[in-house]
Amino acid sequence: MLKNSFIALLVLAFGVLLFHGVVKLYKVPEKLNRTAEFYNSNEASQIGAANVVTAVVVTYRGLYTLGEVTVLFLAASVIGFFLKRKKKTAPVDAKPAGSELMTTASKVLVPGSIILGVYVFVNGHLTPGGGFQGGAIIGTAILLLALANPTYSISKKVFHWIESISGFVFVAIGLAGLLLAGGFLDTRFLPNGEMLSLFSAGAIPLIYSMIGLKVGSEISGIILELNDTQPNQD
Amino acid sequence: MLLSIENIALASGILLILIGLLGALTNKNIIRMIVAFSIFDTGVNILIVTFGYMPGRTAPIIDGAKVTAQNIAQVAIDPVPQALVLTAIVIGFGVTALMLVFALKMHEKRKSLDINDYTDLKW
Amino acid sequence: MVSPYFLLGIGLGLAFLLGLLGQKARKSSSILILVALFSFVGISFSWLWQFLQENASVTQFFSAGFKPPFSIALQVGLHEAVLTSMINVMGLFSFVSLWRNMKDGNEKLGPILLILFMGLNMLVLTRDIFNVFVFLEITAIALGGLILFDEKKHARSAGFKYLIASALISTIYLLGAVLIYFSNGSLYLDDVMALNNMSPMAIVAVFLLILSLVLELKPFPANGWALDVYQGANPAIGAIVSAAIGSTMLFLLYKLMGMAAFMQEFLIAVGLISFIASNLLALVQKNANRLLGYSSIGQIGLIISIIGLKDILGDQFLFVAFMILITHFLAKAGLFWLSAMLKSDELKAWSVFRKKSVLLVLFGIFIFALIGFPPFPSFYGKWTLIINLAETHNYYLIAAILIGSFLEAIYLFRWLGYAIKVDFTEYDEVKINWEKLIPVLTFGALLLASGLYMAHLMPGIEDITLWPLLFILAIYLLDFLPAYIKNTISIAALAYFSFIILPPYYEKDLLRFIFLGIFAIGGILTLIAGYAYKGKRRGFYPVALLMYAGLIVLIQAETTLSFFFGWEIMTAGSYFLIIRGKRSMEHGLSYMLFSIGGAYAILAGLGLTFAQTHNIDILSLASVTVHAKLIFLLLAVGFLTKTAALGLHIWLPGAHAEAESDVSPMVSAILLKAGVFGLFILMIAMGKNPEVASIAYILGWVGALTALVGNLAAAFQEDAKRLLAYSSIAQLGYILFALAMMSHLGWMTAMVYSLNHFMYKAILFLTIGAVVLRVGTHSMYKMGGLIQRMPLAFIAVLVGIIALSGVPPLSGFAGKWFFYNAVLEKGWYFQGAIVFFSGIVAFLYLFKLIYSVFLGQLKDNLRQVKDISIWFAIPIYVLILGIMFFSAKPEWVLQPLSDMLTQWYPNTSLSFDGLYINSNFGYWSGTGVMITIMIMFIVLLLWLWILSRKVVKVKQFNIVYSAEAPQRPETTHVSYNIFAGYYKALGWIVAPKISELWNKISDFVVSVAHFGRMIYTGNGQTYLVHILAFIVVTFLWFLN
Structure with a gap:
């Protein structure tokens, strides 16, 4: 009890410090700072994507995205490596099937979600969304599928292949930017096209599609592996 | 104004941070600790988004009508915090997933999810 | 790119x-x-x-x-x-x-x-x-x-x-x-x-x-x-x-x-x-x-x-x-x-x-x-x-x-x-x-x-210091060769140094010449004893050469960086040599810790010097003005850890006694002189500085007390090598005392004692080491009567103890003569009296050494032992020749020494007049004394020889002792604890108070460590709390 109250005090102190150091100094900005100004003003002509955030994430600061993708890949690898130690023979009938509501709804929701996810990441440069968001939706769809139909075995190999290939293509596009355009992950080696059309913004749709596939397959892979490692008893 | 959007957002962000920290530091159950970390991350993300807020402006997405390629610098907010948050959320997800799997494997070995049971390496 | x-x-x-x-x-x-x-x-x-x-x-x-x-x-x-x-x-x-x-x-x-x-x-x-x-x-x-x-x-x-x-x-x-x-x-x-x-x-x-x-x-x-x-x-x-x-x-x-x-x-x-x-x-x-x-x-x-x-x-x-x-x-x-x-x-x-x-x-x-x-x-x-x-x-x-x-x-x-x-x-x-x-x-x-x-690039390290290191690396790679080959190579290297590089120093810098001579010649002689060991002796030669290389670099150094470089290398080599002894693990550690502590003191002192002089030349020590006392103290303490002055001496008995038979003379006779050299350089550079006079006075007292404690402790030892080790402590106390007097005569004393100590300690350690190799034990009371089996060893030890005790005609007397002159001239009567007293105490253990080991009754298990190995005998007798030479013609060594010292102490009362050496208090002729005593000795020897023709030989136990007829050698040769009476009276001086002090310090440190490590409870959550606390505390500190 004493320890907990000490910890609470500590956290409170931290909160106070945050307040003093951050909140009190915060002022709502009147106009954009120079980086934002640059991005907003010039993005349309330079990159040609309708969604400026996408341009920032994929092109201007594409290295962040590469890092994120790597983080996910690492997490999926470690999890995959960690979990595969378990015996693969989980008794299939030990897992309870989903309720009828879930199984019926899933028949509609799963394909719909997958299409939605694909739509989100393909149109990442036009509407709010993008590779990560789309991939997350796909992952959720797979989760629903796994929960609703525990006997339905989904091939993890497919997901591994998609993951690897899409990642590799992403890096290849980046290098293509280095060799063919202005720098690493410069998406302008493909034509910018017309604003608001699907084939615009250079290589961004391609990149985001790769990312969407990668994230989706990674999340699905994680979920499926967790699914397979049910303990033998209870 | 005390109850302006940014104040509410800041307050909730900091509140979530503190709740998350408190949870992570006081809960004995490992899964709860991980959930608390998740809350902590969410709080930080809210803070980041708040830093991108500019009153009266809209999202930096060109739709040809309200936001065009010409007026976007005046009517849209800063796109960078959005990008940062995106990255932060994904990374947080990765870390959380890994922590959960660690918890799973720790439980498998020792049948306990109490963090006080894992003190073999010490001093 | x-x-x-x-x-x-x-x-x-x-x-x-x-x-x-x-x-x-x-x-x-x-x-x-x-x-x-x-x-x-x-x-x-x-x-x-x-x-x-x-x-x-x-x-x-x-x-x-x-x-x-x-x-x-x-x-x-x-x-x-x-x-x-x-x-x-x-x-x-x-x-x-x-x-x-x-x-x-x-x-x-x-x-x-x-x-x-x-x-x-x-x-x-x-x-x-x-x-x-x-x-x-x-x-x-x-x-x-x-x-x-x-x-x-x-x-x-x-x-x-x-x-x-x-x-x-x-x-x-x-x-x-x-x-x-x-x-x-x-x-x-x-x-x-x-x-x-x-x-x-x-x-x-x-x-x-x-x-x-x-x-x-x-x-x-x-x-x-x-x-x-x-x-x-x-x-x-x-x-x-x-x-x-x-x-x-x-x-x-x-x-x-x-x-x-x-x-x-x-x-x-x-x-x-x-x-x-x-x-x-x-x-x-x-x-x-x-x-x-x-x-x-x-x-x-x-x-x-x-x-x-x-x-x-x-x-x-x-x-x-x-x-x-x-x-x-x-x-x-x-x-x-x-x-x-x-x-x-x-x-x-x-x-x-x-x-x-x-x-x-x-x-x-x-x-x-x-x-x-x-x-x-x-x-x-x-x-x-x-x-x-x-x-x-x-x-x-x-x-x-x-x-x-x-x-x-x-x-x-x-x-x-x-x-x-x-x-x-x-x-x-x-x-x-x-x-x-x-x-x-x-x-x-x-x-x-x-x-x-990096050594090659650093300004202040001459390239010449690197050649020994490369040589040592080569020797290491050749470690698979048998010992005698490596021994020969090593001796050849040291000989090369002695005969090619060394001689020019005689004109250039006599002080360095002497010390280099001690290290190089001493090295060759002690290495000769190494031929007695068969097999490969893995790991011995690289480290022995490392030590000698360090010593040589040390003496030749012209910058403080090179000096320190040599000091550390010498320490490293000597550590490995010492730890080769069978029971040397803890002694090696304590030796190393004292050495490192001393080295850090030296580093601090040299650093402080550089801060003022901005010069890495060794002689820049002379131009120190600020903090002179502190610098002098730091450097002195650093050198004294090497010479084992009182308080810093507890590592020596164990280290020297437990080392191998040919290592003990290396570390006792040769290595300790490195500290002496350091003190010389220190005194030369800073002696004129008025601020150090008070510290020099204290050092004089330290030297005197070291001499007393060392000699007394030696008297109570049963282990022959420990006895000699304590004796070394005492002798170095004399040298310290003599140096601290900071006068021409004082420094003559110090130099003479250094030379002498090198020779007679090497003789004693080599001989006792050789005896130990034959007999298999360090304990003197287990030996006895060995004069019958090891006459060569007996003569060597006899010469050694006569030289050590300072009795004429041997060279020890020269040291004593200068010592008395120096004390009278300086006026340090009380300290001088202590040193004089401790010199008398030395007779106790010298007697014990020769009596317990060589005289008395031969024990049963030793009836067949051979005399000491020829390989030990060679260096021993070379050194005996050296002592004889020095005793017979001391002025050949003393005159150049005196002249050299006049560069720092020009006013001297010493004058050399043919065979006579004159001072304010009297005169002495080494040759004269030697001739006189030799004549007396030969006359007595001849007379005894003539008498012994008529002697009747008797069996070992044909004796009656206090109305008993003993049958076993142990009952007649009493040598265990023979100074019990003295121990009762004076033993309190040598009680291990200093060891206890050091032990208390180390126990305290360890208990703090045990207490500190408890914060790592093993609980991951606690560690998170630590991190958060660190953040909060730092944040608060910064807000101020």
């Missing part, structure tokens, strides 16, 4: 692709990864080449075709090239060392390792603050995965504790990054560094960034999680964490400090606290990996504080930081890799390395490198650091660094001692696989090579 994005492309591309290859193509995927890592190394080396050879300039590579701050930039400069080269080499060798682990179903290990190292490269190269966050997380997750692969017992909980700590720390960084962006609209490092006035929010942001990086570097006390990582993971992973990740994070901190000058003091404080605390707590560790973890945290703490000292160190900063960093990097990786070869985690298990001597040598190299011995890079780094701190008057920092280093020396040398001495039969055999051996060998070789190269 190759674009760094290729690093990114190759690393990530291959890692992603490897997912496709799966299980079957395991071998080819390993080869691909090896190729990729090779390409990393190639790229880094190409950059390095371009910067070093082609004078390239720092280049920034932008991404996405836009300039920063609108895109992310990677910078390649000289620093980045060096760091990435280090990291990539580490990556390559780590992968090699884990090669076998790759095969056992761990095909994910390869890509994870590849991405980890690619991430580390990016951290070094990036100029974007948020990018750092992304790659920090990559490092964290990759490391989390690597901790697991081995399935060591506690890997999972260690990995979890690491993950949660890392999550908290990186979120702090994230906050900082966001605030930086918010406050000034840019995430580009160069922009932020160029800010002139930082807004309050920017200051908070920078504070958070630096704080999180410091937390990543595991500062005390918020580092429990790190220790568990080191202990719980495979040591190869520990190597990666300590060497590669540690170096990267340090560089990152250094990079970001460019914008945070206000946090420099914080870094200095946190760094030094971690350094001292970690090394303190490491004292009580028994687990090798955890110990290495503490040591890593400590060293990294030192480097953190060096980063904080950037402005203070000025243009020396990069040199100091890099020297210490590269040593830590190479040595720690090597040690962890060595640990990976063993099954057991215990410290004592490392004794198994004795089976493969190259591993033991590597272990020794790493330990010596970490502590900062020459010729390793850390030596030059520490030297430059101390000198600079002294120049800027940061004396407390010097003290803190030396204390932390000393603590480190304690546990590292204790560990080395375990490896050299502990019985290894209960530990598993170590299997040496090529993939584990190559990295360790390479890093060891790199360490040596870089050290030698």
Whole structure:
């Protein structure tokens, strides 16, 4: 009890410090700072994507995205490596099937979600969304599928292949930017096209599609592996 | 104004941070600790988004009508915090997933999810 | 210049692709990864080449075709090239060392390792603050995965504790990054560094960034999680964490400090606290990996504080930081890799390395490198650091660094001692696989090579000091040869030195000539005794030569750096010689600790000197004005640890007595003179300074008391070698006393005593050592009557004790004569009386020595012993000739000495008049005395011989003793505790109070360490609380 109250005090102190150091100094900005100004003003002509955030994430600061993708890949690898130690023979009938509501709804929701996810990441440069968001939706769809139909075995190999290939293509596009355009992950080696059309913004749709596939397959892979490692008893 | 959007957002962000920290530091159950970390991350993300807020402006997405390629610098907010948050959320997800799997494997070995049971390496 | 994005492309591309290859193509995927890592190394080396050879300039590579701050930039400069080269080499060798682990179903290990190292490269190269966050997380997750692969017992909980700590720390960084962006609209490092006035929010942001990086570097006390990582993971992973990740994070901190000058003091404080605390707590560790973890945290703490000292160190900063960093990097990786070869985690298990001597040598190299011995890079780094701190008057920092280093020396040398001495039969055999051996060998070789190269570059180290080291390396490689060949080579080397390099010194500098002569000639003579040993005598010759090389470098040194260099090398060689004795483990350790303590005192003194004189010439000591007392005291104490003055003497009896038979004369007769030489130089340089007069007076008292205690203690010993060891302590007390008198006569006394002590102590130790080899015991009461079996030894010991006691005609009398003159002239009557009294006490043990060993009744088990080995007899009799010569014609030695001393003490009452030496108080003729006594001796000898013709020979037990007829030799030859009466009266003087004092100090330190380590409760959540508390406290401190 004493320890907990000490910890609470500590956290409170931290909160106070945050307040003093951050909140009190915060002022709502009147106009954009120079980086934002640059991005907003010039993005349309330079990159040609309708969604400026996408341009920032994929092109201007594409290295962040590469890092994120790597983080996910690492997490999926470690999890995959960690979990595969378990015996693969989980008794299939030990897992309870989903309720009828879930199984019926899933028949509609799963394909719909997958299409939605694909739509989100393909149109990442036009509407709010993008590779990560789309991939997350796909992952959720797979989760629903796994929960609703525990006997339905989904091939993890497919997901591994998609993951690897899409990642590799992403890096290849980046290098293509280095060799063919202005720098690493410069998406302008493909034509910018017309604003608001699907084939615009250079290589961004391609990149985001790769990312969407990668994230989706990674999340699905994680979920499926967790699914397979049910303990033998209870 | 005390109850302006940014104040509410800041307050909730900091509140979530503190709740998350408190949870992570006081809960004995490992899964709860991980959930608390998740809350902590969410709080930080809210803070980041708040830093991108500019009153009266809209999202930096060109739709040809309200936001065009010409007026976007005046009517849209800063796109960078959005990008940062995106990255932060994904990374947080990765870390959380890994922590959960660690918890799973720790439980498998020792049948306990109490963090006080894992003190073999010490001093 | 190759674009760094290729690093990114190759690393990530291959890692992603490897997912496709799966299980079957395991071998080819390993080869691909090896190729990729090779390409990393190639790229880094190409950059390095371009910067070093082609004078390239720092280049920034932008991404996405836009300039920063609108895109992310990677910078390649000289620093980045060096760091990435280090990291990539580490990556390559780590992968090699884990090669076998790759095969056992761990095909994910390869890509994870590849991405980890690619991430580390990016951290070094990036100029974007948020990018750092992304790659920090990559490092964290990759490391989390690597901790697991081995399935060591506690890997999972260690990995979890690491993950949660890392999550908290990186979120702090994230906050900082966001605030930086918010406050000034840019995430580009160069922009932020160029800010002139930082807004309050920017200051908070920078504070958070630096704080999180410091937390990543595991500062005390918020580092429990790190220790568990080191202990719980495979040591190869520990190597990666300590060497590669540690170096990267340090560089990152250094990079970001460019914008945070206000946090420099914080870094200095946190760094030094971690350094001292970690090394303190490491004292009580028994687990090798955890110990290495503490040591890593400590060293990294030192480097953190060096980063904080950037402005203070000025243009020396990069040199100091890099020297210490590269040593830590190479040595720690090597040690962890060595640990990976063993099954057991215990410290004592490392004794198994004795089976493969190259591993033991590597272990020794790493330990010596970490502590900062020459010729390793850390030596030059520490030297430059101390000198600079002294120049800027940061004396407390010097003290803190030396204390932390000393603590480190304690546990590292204790560990080395375990490896050299502990019985290894209960530990598993170590299997040496090529993939584990190559990295360790390479890093060891790199360490040596870089050290030698640095020695070549450093101003102040003459190239000539390096040749002995290279020679020693050659001898080591020839260690498989039989002993007599190596002995001959060694003697030849020393002879070359004696007859080629030495003679010119006679004109140049007589003082140095004398000491060099003692070391070189003494070396040859003691090495001759080595012919008595059969077999290969592995490991003896390199270290013996190391000691002699150090001695020679020491005397020839003209700069303080060379002097210190020689001092440390001599200490290293002598340590290994001493620890070869059968029961020498603890004595070796205490010898080393006192030596290192003394060396640090000398370092501090020399540093303070440099601070004023800005001159590394040795004679610059003369121009010291400020702090003269302190400098003199520090240097004196440093030299006195080598001469074993009272208070600092407790290591000597054990070290000299337990050493091998031919090592004891080396260390007792020869090595102690190094301290004497140091004192001479000190007195010469600073003697005229009026401030040191009071300290000299105290030193006189110390010398007198040392002489008294040493001689008394010797009288009560039953072990022959210990007796001689205490006698050495006493003799050096005389020399100290004589030096402290600071007059012409005083110094004559000191020189004469030094020469004499060298000769008669060598004779005594050699003879007793040879006797011990034959008889098999050190205890005098187990010997007796050996005059019948070992007449040669008897004569030698007789000459030795006559010389020591100062009875004419032998040379000891010369010393006594000068001594009395000097005391009367100086007026130190009371101290002189003590010394005189102790000289009389010396008769007690000298008598005991010869009586117990040679006279009396021969014991049954010794009836067949042979006389001492011819190889011992040769040097002994050469030295006897030397003594005879000196006794017969003393003025041939004394006159040049006197003339030499007049350069410092011109007014002397000594005059040399043919065969007579005159002083104010009287005169003496060595030749005359010798002739007189020789005539008396020969007359008496002839008369006895004539008488003995009529003698009746009687059996050994044809005696009646107190009306009993004994049958056994033990009952007639009483020699055990024969001075019991004296012990009752005077024994209180020699009670081991000083040993108790030192023991109390060390017990106290150990108990503090035990108390301190309790904060690491093992609970991951508690560690989180530590981190948060650290954050809050630091934040509060900064708000003020």
